[in-house]
Each structure stands twice: as C-alpha cells, then as structure tokens.
Amino acid sequence: MDQEAVASKLDIEKIVGDILASIEREREREIIARRYGLYDRKETLEQIGELLNITRERVRQLEKAVMARLKIMAEKDLPMVKQFEETVLSHISSMGHVARISDLAAKLTKDNSKIDQSRVSFLSELAPSLSVIDDNDHFYHAVGAKIEHDEKKIKEAVSSIVEAIKKLNKPVNADTIKEAIGAADSARVSALASVSKQLASLGGQWGLVKWPLVNPKNIRDKIYVILRDNGKPMHFGEIAGSIRDSSFKRKDVTTQAIHNELIKDKRFVLIGRGIYALSEWGYSKGTVADIITEVLQKAGEPLHRDEIVKRVLKHRQVKETTILLNLQGKKQFKRVAKATYNLA
Numbered sequence: 123m124d125q126e127a128v129a130s131k132l133d134i135e136k137i138v139g140d141i142l143a144s145i146e147r148e149r150e151r152e153i154i155a156r157r158y159g160l161y162d163r164k165e166t167l168e169q170i171g172e173l174l175n176i177t178r179e180r181v182r183q184l185e186k187a188v189m190a191r192l193k194i195m196a197e198k199d200l201p202m203v204k205q206f207e208e209t210v211l212s213h214i215s216s217m218g219h220v221a222r223i224s225d226l227a228a229k230l231t232k233d234n235s236k237i238d239q240s241r242v243s244f245l246s247e248l249a250p251s252l253s254v255i256d257d258n259d260h261f262y263h264a265v266g267a268k269i270e271h272d273e274k275k276i277k278e279a280v281s282s283i284v285e286a287i288k289k290l291n292k293p294v295n296a297d298t299i300k301e302a303i304g305a306a307d308s309a310r311v312s313a314l315a316s317v318s319k320q321l322a323s324l325g326g327q328w329g330l331v332k333w334p335l336v337n338p339k340n341i342r343d344k345i346y347v348i349l350r351d352n353g354k355p356m357h358f359g360e361i362a363g364s365i366r367d368s369s370f371k372r373k374d375v376t377t378q379a380i381h382n383e384l385i386k387d388k389r390f391v392l393i394g395r396g397i398y399a400l401s402e403w404g405y406s407k408g409t410v411a412d413i414i415t416e417v418l419q420k421a422g423e424p425l426h427r428d429e430i431v432k433r434v435l436k437h438r439q440v441k442e443t444t445i446l447l448n449l450q451g452k453k454q455f456k457r458v459a460k461a462t463y464n465l466a
Contacts, residue, residue, distance in 0.1 A: 132209050134231055137202040138241045141248070144195065149174060150188045157185050159240035189247065196248045207249035211267055218313020220266035220276060225316070239263075255317060264317045271314075280318045283311060283328075287321065293329035293336050324369070325351065341383045344370055345390065346400070355399040355439060358384055394439030405437050411448045413437050414455065415465065424464040 138160050145151045152174065156165040167178040167185075174181070196203040213229050214221050223243050224234065231238035246252045246265045253273045257263040266276050286302040287294065296308040296315070305311050315321050315328050322329065322337035324347070329336035334343035335350070348364045349356060356364070362380040365373050384390045390398045391405040399405045406416070417433045418425060425433075431445050449455050449463050456466040 132206065132230060134206075134238065134241050134245070137206055137245065140202055141192065141200060141245075144200065145188060145192075150184055153181055153184050154188055154244075157181075158244040159237060160244060161237065163236070164240065192248055193250070197250065200248070203245065203248050206245045207251050210246065210249065210252060210265065214265065214267055214313075218307070218310035219270040220264060220310075220313045220317060222316060223263040223265060226265055260319055262317055262319060276314065276317065279314050283315050284318055284320050284330075287329060293324075293327035293333060295326050296328065299328060338370060341365075341375060341379060342387045342389070344368070344373075344375075345380060345383060345387075349390070349398070349400050355393055355397050355405075357396045358398060359396070361398070393437060397439050410434065410438060410440055410444055411452050411454065414445065414448055414452075418455075418463070418465050424458045424462045427461045427463060430463060 142151050142155060142160070145154065153170055155161055156170050156173075157167075158164065165173075167181045171178045171181045192200070209230065210226065213226060217225070223239050223246070227239040227242045228234040230242060242265075243254065243263060246254050251268050253266040253268045253271060253276065255261050255264040255266070255273060255276055261277070261280070264276070266272075271279065282303050283299055286299055290298070290302065294302075296311045299305070299311050299315070300308045303311075312323075312328075315323070320331055322331045322333070324336045324338070327336055331337050335347055338344040338347050344365050345361055348361050348368070352364070358381045359377050361384075362375055362377040365375050365380070367373075381396075384392075384398050389401055391401050391407050393399045393405055401407075406413070408416070413434050414430060416437075417430055427446065427449060430449065431442050434440075434445050435442075450457075454466050455463050458464045
C-alpha cells in the first residue's frame with residue numbers, strides 16, 4: 123500500500139482534530155495544540171504562558187492533566203486512537219517493532235512534514251500499547267510496541283548495541299551485531315540501532331556516527347568510502363561519478379573538486395595518470411624513479427628488469443615502457459649484467 127492510500131485510510135489530521143474537540147476548555151485545547159505542534163511549530167511553556175497570561179508552571183500542570191485525561195479516554199471514548207494504534211503496530215511489526223517518528227510518519231502521511239511528525243508523536247503518546255522515546259542527545263524521537271519494548275528496554279537494548287560496536291571497533295552489519303549481543307532478530311537490531319544518535323549506517327554497515335565509513339561528512343571522507351568499497355584504484359572522474367550515483371546525503375560534486383581533494387589528503391596516492399589508490403593498500407607517493415629506487419633498496423640486490431617492472435606495477439599504474447625508460451635513462455640506476463639493474 124502506497125503512502126497516499128495509507129493517508130486516505132487513516133486521516134491523521136482529522137483524528138487529531140477530533141481528539142482536540144473532545145477537550146472542553148478552549149485554553150486547554152490551545153495548550154495541547156501549541157505544545158505538541160499540531161498545527162504550527164512547537165512552543166515552549168514560557169511562550170504559551172505569555173500568550174495565555176498564565177505562569178510557565180501553570181501551563182505545565184494543565185498540559186499534564188489534559189494528557190492524563192486523554193489517555194484514560196483513549197481506552198473507551200476515543201476509538202480513533204485505537205484505530206491509529208492498530209495501524210502503527212501493523213507498520214512497526216515489519217520494522218523491528220520500533221521506529222523513528224520520522225520513518226513512521228513517512229508511512230502514515232502524504233508529506234511527512236514536521237507537523238505530520240508532531241501529530242504522529244502526539245497520537246502515539248495517547249496509545250496505551252505504544253512506548254514513546256523522547257528526542258534527546260542520545261536518542262531520536264521514536265515509537266515502539268510496548269509488548270515488545272517498553273521505554274526502558276528500548277534504551278537498554280540500544281546501549282548494548284552501541285557498546286558492542288565500540289568493542290568490535292569497525293563498521294559491521296546487523297547479523298554481526300546480533301551475534302555479539304545474543305539477539306534473535308537482525309531486523310530488530312537494525313531498528314533499535316536506528317534510534318540511537320550515536321550510530322550511523324551506510325551500505326548495510328553500522329558504526330559510530332563519528333566514523334567516516336558510515337557517516338562521511340566531507341568530500342574526502344566520501345572519496346575514501348568510494349575507494350575502499352571499490353577495492354581497487356580509480357580515476358578521479360570515476361570517483362566523482364560514483365559519489366554522484368551514491369546514497370550519500372550530499373553528493374552534488376564536481377570532478378575538479380574531487381581532484382583537488384585527492385591531491386591534498388595523504389590517504390590517497392596518485393599511481394597513474396589521474397588514477398588514485400589508498401595509501402593503506404601499500405601504495406606510496408613519488409615518481410616512477412622513486413618507486414624503482416625503493417624496489418631495489420628493499421631487494422638489497424640487483425634485479426632483472428622484468429622483476430623490477432613487476433614490482434613497480436604493484437605501486438603504479440603506468441606503461442612498462444615508462445619504467446624501462448627510467449631504468450635506462452636515470453643516473454641513479456646502472457646495468458650490472460644483461461637486463462639486470464642495481465642502484466648506482
């Protein structure tokens with residue numbers, strides 16, 4: 123079922139309107155609508171208090187009292203809450219029984235706007251079978267099926283996933299995390315991980331949000347991810363194209379910008395005409411003559427030109443004739459036998 127079909131079946135705006143209409147006092151309706159951002163941005167206790175000419179504390183008391191009444195009414199007198207709850211449970215059952223409010227609103231509304239998300243959050247607060255995780259420094263605003271995860275269990279499970287990833291010390295998939303924490307379901311692991319602001323994922327791999335491999339924030343990090351995933355050297359034009367075709371959040375890059383960043387970062391090595399590799403693959407910077415010198419120094423003895431060519435090509439993607447011309451034309455190399463060279 124597409125988003126429009128879901129939205130037409132479950133009219134979130136109408137449900138919210140009906141619930142607000144069940145609140146007898148206009149001032150209390152105003153407080154709930156403004157505190158939860160049901161028709162505009164969310165407002166603070168102070169802002170609402172100034173508008174209604176009451177204290178911040180009085181706004182808080184009224185909000186708490188109204189929400190308590192609505193939760194009691196939701197059990198018997200607000201059937202639309204039950205309808206919403208059943209729809210949400212149906213959706214999150216296939217999402218690991220927990221989901222961010224933003225992901226859930228994307229399934230329940232046409233636009234998934236901030237107001238849509240605020241309405242989904244408000245209705246979730248009223249639904250007795252749902253647990254709501256408030257947005258804070260560690261967690262995204264999320265909803266879980268209470269029978270599977272109450273708020274405490276969600277936070278504990280997420281914390282165990284974060285700790286497991288820290289111990290593994292590298293990006294891993296949900297199956298690996300599942301084994302590490304003894305979980306039963308990889309889908310649920312991914313769902314719980316998505317609730318944490320400490321974690322990020324890319325290409326099915328989960329890691330700490332500060333790791334460039336799962337959360338590349340600048341062009342250089344994105345270049346690194348592309349090269350690492352490719353597993354072999356690439357031309358800078360090819361790297362630019364791969365970034366534009368990727369799932370990165372910001373991927374509108376120019377070929378020139380990619381070339382400029384490749385030159386500046388020690389993680390990348392020019393190994394051919396416009397071709398770059400990762401230095402961690404064993405490639406080192408320098409001219410072809412520098413690489414020949416390094417090969418002969420490591421060998422500690424004269425080498426046949428074919429062997430020199432073979433070893434240099436492991437570090438540079440150049441023509442064999444270029445290597446031979448360097449051997450024959452540079453003063454730092456001397457022929458010591460037929461087709462055999464050493465350092466001068």
